[in-house]
Amino acid sequence: MxxxxxxxxxxxxxxxxxxxxxxxxxxxxxxxxMLTFEGQKILGSQNIVAKLVGLPFQQCQHNITTVDxxxxxxxxxxxxxxxxxxxxxEQHALKFSQMFHLMPTAQGSFYxxxxxxRLNYT
Amino acid sequence: MxxxxxxxxxxxxxxxxxxxxxxxxxxxxxxxxMLTFEGQKIQGSQNIVAKLTSLPFQQCQHNITTVDxxxxxxxxxxxxxxxxxxxxxEQHALKFSQMFHLMPTPQGSFYxxxxxxRLNYA
Numbered sequence: 722m723x724x725x726x727x728x729x730x731x732x733x734x735x736x737x738x739x740x741x742x743x744x745x746x747x748x749x750x751x752x753x754x755m756l757t758f759e760g761q762k763i764l765g766s767q768n769i770v771a772k773l774v775g776l777p778f779q780q781c782q783h784n785i786t787t788v789d790x791x792x793x794x795x796x797x798x799x800x801x802x803x804x805x806x807x808x809x810x811e812q813h814a815l816k817f818s819q820m821f822h823l824m825p826t827a828q829g830s831f832y833x834x835x836x837x838x839r840l841n842y843t
Numbered sequence: 844m845x846x847x848x849x850x851x852x853x854x855x856x857x858x859x860x861x862x863x864x865x866x867x868x869x870x871x872x873x874x875x876x877m878l879t880f881e882g883q884k885i886q887g888s889q890n891i892v893a894k895l896t897s898l899p900f901q902q903c904q905h906n907i908t909t910v911d912x913x914x915x916x917x918x919x920x921x922x923x924x925x926x927x928x929x930x931x932x933e934q935h936a937l938k939f940s941q942m943f944h945l946m947p948t949p950q951g952s953f954y955x956x957x958x959x960x961r962l963n964y965a
Contacts, residue, residue, distance in 0.1 A: 799957050803940065816963065820942045822921060
């Protein structure tokens with residue numbers, strides 16, 4: 722497994738799903754998954770997707786600037802992303818950083834065990 | 844121990860050491876530790892400390908804005924930091940984000956297995 726290839730494929734899939742169909746993120750998380758979104762802690766796929774689907778905007782577009790990754794030990798991959806988030810109707814894009822800890826599934830794919838998201842305010 | 848307490852203590856120790864004596868960071872990394880610094884990948888405590896002590900400034904001060912943490916599985920802890928970095932003599936502080944994956948040592952402390960650092964450009 723090449724961590725860089727896994728990270729790139731995951732990032733492409735994650736943000737294109739987020740931007741087109743947030744509910745479709747559900748199968749990227751499991752019961753034990755954790756999201757910290759702007760300091761708010763959320764546990765489990767259902768609650769995580771409820772949070773993301775409930776964010777106060779209809780449409781958004783992520784533009785990714787940097788992707789860094791490293792193996793985390795125990796077969797996991799850490800992915801560190803920075804980019805911008807354009808909300809429909811807003812004049813200026815928001816800047817954000819996000820980290821994911823991906824763990825392998827039995828089917829040979831990856832799911833998100835840890836997810837931390839922060840806006841980068843100027 | 845409470846993960847938030849561990850994360851807070853680690854962050855304070857790490858950046859205080861960085862700002863006072865970068866060479867002193869050596870005992871926070873081990874041979875298998877990985878640093879990705881602005882996209883450059885470095886492995887092992889010696890190489891990591893060589894990179895950090897050779898950064899092109901004498902003095903700096905980190906000011907931490909946010910610290911988020913989550914357990915990573917297998918006893919590890921993920922810490923996600925954002926803040927500013929003021930270099931001596933520079934008019935404007937730089938913004939940065941950094942993630943650490945801490946693993947427990949037999950002595951009951953933690954070392955940095957994974958470290959990813961990115962400046963957040965305006």
